[in-house]
Amino acid sequence: MRDHEITDDQIAAFIDAASRETQVPEETQRLRDAEEMLAHKDPYAALKFLEPLLRDHPDHPDVMLAAARAYFKSAQLNKALVLSERMVEANPADFYARLLLGRTLQRLGRADEARGHLRLVNEISE
Template identity: 50%
Template sequence: MRTEGTVEAFRRAEKLVAQRRPLEALRTLGPVLDEAPDKPSVQLLAGRAYLFSAQFQRAELAFLRVIELDPSDHYARLVLGRTLQRQGRLDEAHTQVRLAATMYPDPAYQEVLGEIRAHIARLNDSG
């Protein structure tokens, strides 16, 4: 991010996402996305805002872009998995969250993985 105004806009957008005001965050983040579309932190923040505003396809694309730019980003894989889960794409979600949990063995990641596995098991039992 090149200008002070861009950094300031990014920080404002971060605060808005933290406050669960994703649409305002996306409006604030627009110029930042225009200026730094290949910056993983910008795509990750946009993806989170899209996810929180139920724009799942846009969130998916943003998280995939982060992973393309930085394949080792475990958090991007986790939230991509959550995004896929919200779309009912459980097998794909499981794959991404399993990778994230392998890369970063955090109990919270394991909890998400268990949740997805339980959901898949319920569907298999009822089907």
């Protein structure tokens, strides 16, 4: 259909359909809520939203990233380490996951292991 063939009724129907509230899947809303809790510096609340997602979708990259961030920010460093290692293994080009891995290793006192990850991130970001 060409632009000049679109009727006023079709435009009105489109606007009406766009203005209706869309249903967001529960999983998506939980992830959004977790991200909001992280933005409000409440990683424990974020983890409450993420627990069912970690159980049902343990390999989803967005779930792993949000959970790793929440674990890191709540000083649950071994859990953050496990997830960040999995993310880097699955996608070596994910530099945020690599940064999180490096910072987690640093906080665990494993500076030698962290150095390589952080150096790579720094080289790319320059």
